[in-house]
Amino acid sequence: MADNYTFKKSMALFDRAAKVMPGGIYGHESPAILVPGRYPYYVAKAQGSHFWDVDGNKYIDWMCAYGPILLGYGNQEIEKAVQKQRKKAICTSMPADMMVDLAEAMVETVDGMDWAVFAKNGNDATTWAIRVAREHTGRKKILKAKGGYHGVHAWCSAHGGVIDEDHAHIHNFEFNDVESIKYYIDKYPGQIAGIISSPYHHPTFADSQDPHPAFWSRVRDLCDKEGIILIVDDVRAGFRLNIHGSHAHYGFTPDLVCFSKALGHGYPISSCTGREFLRPAAGNVFFTGSFWYNADAYAAALAGLEIMKRDNSIEYMNKIGNMLKDGLYKAAADWGLKIRMSGPPSIPYMIFDNENDFRRMQLFCGECSEHGVFLHPHHNWFVSTAHTEEDVAYTLDVAHQAFKVVKDTFGG
Amino acid sequence: MADNYTFKKSMALFDRAAKVMPGGIYGHESPAILVPGRYPYYVAKAQGSHFWDVDGNKYIDWMCAYGPILLGYGNQEIEKAVQKQRKKAICTSMPADMMVDLAEAMVETVDGMDWAVFAKNGNDATTWAIRVAREHTGRKKILKAKGGYHGVHAWCSAHGGVIDEDHAHIHNFEFNDVESIKYYIDKYPGQIAGIISSPYHHPTFADSQDPHPAFWSRVRDLCDKEGIILIVDDVRAGFRLNIHGSHAHYGFTPDLVCFSKALGHGYPISSCTGREFLRPAAGNVFFTGSFWYNADAYAAALAGLEIMKRDNSIEYMNKIGNMLKDGLYKAAADWGLKIRMSGPPSIPYMIFDNENDFRRMQLFCGECSEHGVFLHPHHNWFVSTAHTEEDVAYTLDVAHQAFKVVKDTFGG
Numbered sequence: 001m002a003d004n005y006t007f008k009k010s011m012a013l014f015d016r017a018a019k020v021m022p023g024g025i026y027g028h029e030s031p032a033i034l035v036p037g038r039y040p041y042y043v044a045k046a047q048g049s050h051f052w053d054v055d056g057n058k059y060i061d062w063m064c065a066y067g068p069i070l071l072g073y074g075n076q077e078i079e080k081a082v083q084k085q086r087k088k089a090i091c092t093s094m095p096a097d098m099m100v101d102l103a104e105a106m107v108e109t110v111d112g113m114d115w116a117v118f119a120k121n122g123n124d125a126t127t128w129a130i131r132v133a134r135e136h137t138g139r140k141k142i143l144k145a146k147g148g149y150h151g152v153h154a155w156c157s158a159h160g161g162v163i164d165e166d167h168a169h170i171h172n173f174e175f176n177d178v179e180s181i182k183y184y185i186d187k188y189p190g191q192i193a194g195i196i197s198s199p200y201h202h203p204t205f206a207d208s209q210d211p212h213p214a215f216w217s218r219v220r221d222l223c224d225k226e227g228i229i230l231i232v233d234d235v236r237a238g239f240r241l242n243i244h245g246s247h248a249h250y251g252f253t254p255d256l257v258c259f260s261k262a263l264g265h266g267y268p269i270s271s272c273t274g275r276e277f278l279r280p281a282a283g284n285v286f287f288t289g290s291f292w293y294n295a296d297a298y299a300a301a302l303a304g305l306e307i308m309k310r311d312n313s314i315e316y317m318n319k320i321g322n323m324l325k326d327g328l329y330k331a332a333a334d335w336g337l338k339i340r341m342s343g344p345p346s347i348p349y350m351i352f353d354n355e356n357d358f359r360r361m362q363l364f365c366g367e368c369s370e371h372g373v374f375l376h377p378h379h380n381w382f383v384s385t386a387h388t389e390e391d392v393a394y395t396l397d398v399a400h401q402a403f404k405v406v407k408d409t410f411g412g
Numbered sequence: 413m414a415d416n417y418t419f420k421k422s423m424a425l426f427d428r429a430a431k432v433m434p435g436g437i438y439g440h441e442s443p444a445i446l447v448p449g450r451y452p453y454y455v456a457k458a459q460g461s462h463f464w465d466v467d468g469n470k471y472i473d474w475m476c477a478y479g480p481i482l483l484g485y486g487n488q489e490i491e492k493a494v495q496k497q498r499k500k501a502i503c504t505s506m507p508a509d510m511m512v513d514l515a516e517a518m519v520e521t522v523d524g525m526d527w528a529v530f531a532k533n534g535n536d537a538t539t540w541a542i543r544v545a546r547e548h549t550g551r552k553k554i555l556k557a558k559g560g561y562h563g564v565h566a567w568c569s570a571h572g573g574v575i576d577e578d579h580a581h582i583h584n585f586e587f588n589d590v591e592s593i594k595y596y597i598d599k600y601p602g603q604i605a606g607i608i609s610s611p612y613h614h615p616t617f618a619d620s621q622d623p624h625p626a627f628w629s630r631v632r633d634l635c636d637k638e639g640i641i642l643i644v645d646d647v648r649a650g651f652r653l654n655i656h657g658s659h660a661h662y663g664f665t666p667d668l669v670c671f672s673k674a675l676g677h678g679y680p681i682s683s684c685t686g687r688e689f690l691r692p693a694a695g696n697v698f699f700t701g702s703f704w705y706n707a708d709a710y711a712a713a714l715a716g717l718e719i720m721k722r723d724n725s726i727e728y729m730n731k732i733g734n735m736l737k738d739g740l741y742k743a744a745a746d747w748g749l750k751i752r753m754s755g756p757p758s759i760p761y762m763i764f765d766n767e768n769d770f771r772r773m774q775l776f777c778g779e780c781s782e783h784g785v786f787l788h789p790h791h792n793w794f795v796s797t798a799h800t801e802e803d804v805a806y807t808l809d810v811a812h813q814a815f816k817v818v819k820d821t822f823g824g
Contacts, residue, residue: 013512016512020512020516021512021529022527022529022692022695023695025506025511026700027698027699029506042507042508042512043501044501044508046500046504061505068503073501073504089456089458090678091679091680092458093452093463093475093476093477094441094452094453094455095454096454096455097425097454100432106432120532120703121536121701121702122702127565131566131572134573135572135573140577151701152699152701153565159696159698160698161542161544161546161696163581165578166577268503268706280434284573285573287439288438288439289439289563290477290478290479290480290680292439293439294680295455
């Protein structure tokens with residue numbers, strides 16, 4: 001088992017960073033909200049299921065860059081496809097022809113969708129989607145699931161510099177509670193433009209929730225009845241539940257579906273796909289950015305769709321994810337600890353049953369980190385096809401020891 | 413001179429695209445708003461100052477992908493730096509160490525700025541900047557120059573799905589008119605959080621305007637007096653006027669400066685740099701995205717800063733831009749046509765003096781396109797260091813003939 005991990009170079013680099021960047025590292029990769037002092041800070045190299053930090057420490061990476069890496073770091077087929085396109089053109093004054101190929105592939109791949117547009121960030125797509133809903137309906141109000149994450153734009157974020165007007169027509173329903181949606185429909189009759197939600201609920205700092213069996217069909221019925229646009233934010237879960245979109249996994253058809261992360265296999269791309277009746281509204285909401293036509297990301301996405309279909313990636317990730325989940329339950333139980341694992345096998349979320357402040361999770365993840373396993377204390381993890389049964393076995397060995405430390409420290 | 417350009421494959425591909433994308437091509441690269449039928453639609457290859465469309469037509473490209481390409485397509489030094497980093501890591505679970513190097517380089521390069529953050533789109537940076545201004549001041553209102561472009565987000569766009577609340581606290585002053593700024597300061601005392609503007613005014617569909625000699629110093633004084641955050645959107649002009657930021661060219665120091673486009677040389681990146689006193693507010697406004705820590709773009713940006721400094725790229729682009737400008741004036745005059753060229757030499761904007769509907773510009777650009785010169789009918793153009801004196805000479809030959817067609821068609 002890997003041991004003697006130190007973070008001297010990480011810390012020195014972070015000290016430099018703190019001088020020239022607010023907080024040293026900002027955003028979701030900020031160590032201040034993770035496991036300070038026992039965690040990798042900067043990546044020097046990544047390959048397959050592993051990365052190495054600047055101190056030379058090696059980790060099995062169960063975060064996969066927070067989702068984009070579904071086929072492993074440096075996947076040779078993806079790199080080859082990107083390299084081929086790079087020799088032709090990347091960022092150009094008109095789009096590369098491959099944009100059309102990719103749009104066709106998206107329409108063919110994603111259940112029930114008739115067109116696609118591409119951007120860079122997941123948030124580009126989710127924000128544009130609510131504007132398409134507003135454009136089509138002429139209504140203002142958007143319902144989102146409480147705790148749901150759709151990006152950092154002011155309408156879906158509460159973190160700094162937000163003004164009342166940003167949230168004036170955003171209302172939070174409870175995921176899985178159709179009555180909480182009806183409440184707003186009754187309160188604001190004819191005023192709801194759209195409902196946006198992830199396909200299953202994956203709030204940060206809390207258990208993931210599968211949709212109840214009838215939830216989505218009831219929401220779909222409500223939207224049809226009330227003329228509300230149903231938007232699925234599949235940025236996080238897309239291509240890890242069902243290659244045809246997570247809505248196919250749960251058996252319903254939204255009006256707009258947003259993708260990013262695993263669509264590009266590390267290359268920046270997002271997409272919004274939509275149904276035919278929304279094409280005019282979609283054409284009316286101006287959507288553009290300097291790098292949105294970059295062909296390297298199109299090449300990666302196109303190759304990725306083919307590889308994921310050919311290899312049945314989801315079946316494999318489910319197998320690995322289930323091995324990890326079952327093993328963690330068992331390893332915790334060996335020390336009399338109770339944990340909860342929620343979410344799909346390919347996107348697991350773990351927490352201690354008696355945890356309410358994440359101190360156990362931070363200790364657990366710190367122990368794992370110092371022995372070569374990278375896990376996140378309060379965000380779901382991600383499985384890739386590069387993770388092997390040996391990676392799971394190694395992870396479980398490390399986790400077993402880490403659970404012991406949690407037991408010794410907290411007593412249970 | 414190149415001739416016999418046809419667009420058969422372009423049209424066939426566009427027909428396919430129209431089935432699977434709203435409008436076939438959306439956003440700023442939509443041919444519907446450019447020169448339909450006589451214009452390249454899709455890029456097959458790009459190298460140096462040229463690109464080839466899917467019909468095999470070759471063009472001298474004076475748009476440079478709308479700005480990002482400052483060192484030419486496929487610049488070997490940039491590609492080498494990117495390739496080196498790609499072999500290590502691109503998109504990872506923690507940032508690459510190169511993020512720190514780039515932040516240090518930005519702080520060293522950009523006049524008066526103490527920290528930097530990175531994102532993907534220019535609009536990521538401009539929207540975040542106004543939130544930092546709101547966070548710091550606790551005020552709501554933002555003044556922007558009328559006609560100024562800061563991206564497609566609802567606060568700075570009027571194109572589809574925008575609701576009143578998006579613009580409730582956004583007010584438009586007239587660029588170069590300090591009184592129009594004072595008007596809002598008097599009307600909303602103590603309520604203005606920030607003023608955002610490009611360093612010189614480059615509205616689409618209109619002449620560029622240099623700032624009057626005293627404009628920025630007077631705006632700076634007003635901001636200091638009123639506690640207003642001064643934000644420069646240098647996304648379009650950055651690194652084409654002054655390597656230290658366009659504010660250095662005009663001799664003033666803003667509080668926040670946003671970059672993108674030429675920062676990444678085709679690789680997706682944007683940045684907001686800021687002054688020390690804004691560091692706490694910057695740390696409070698959560699800013700993140702799946703691909704914001706991608707190291708290939710950091711590598712491109714870092715290499716690019718070094719190359720641009722070493723080669724004094726701006727001096728060369730000014731020379732080429734001035735040759736182009738002088739030559740176009742002369743070529744138009746040969747047919748008795750009057751044109752206006754505005755903006756800096758490296759970012760020229762051309763229009764016919766007696767034009768009010770862009771039909772002359774569309775004809776002119778269509779003629780140029782069919783003879784191998786790619787120009788835009790209503791958006792400024794961009795010069796790169798890959799453009800040669802031969803490119804200018806060729807362009808002027810083509811333009812000369814195109815002016816004749818304008819003369820023959822419109823009589824003047």
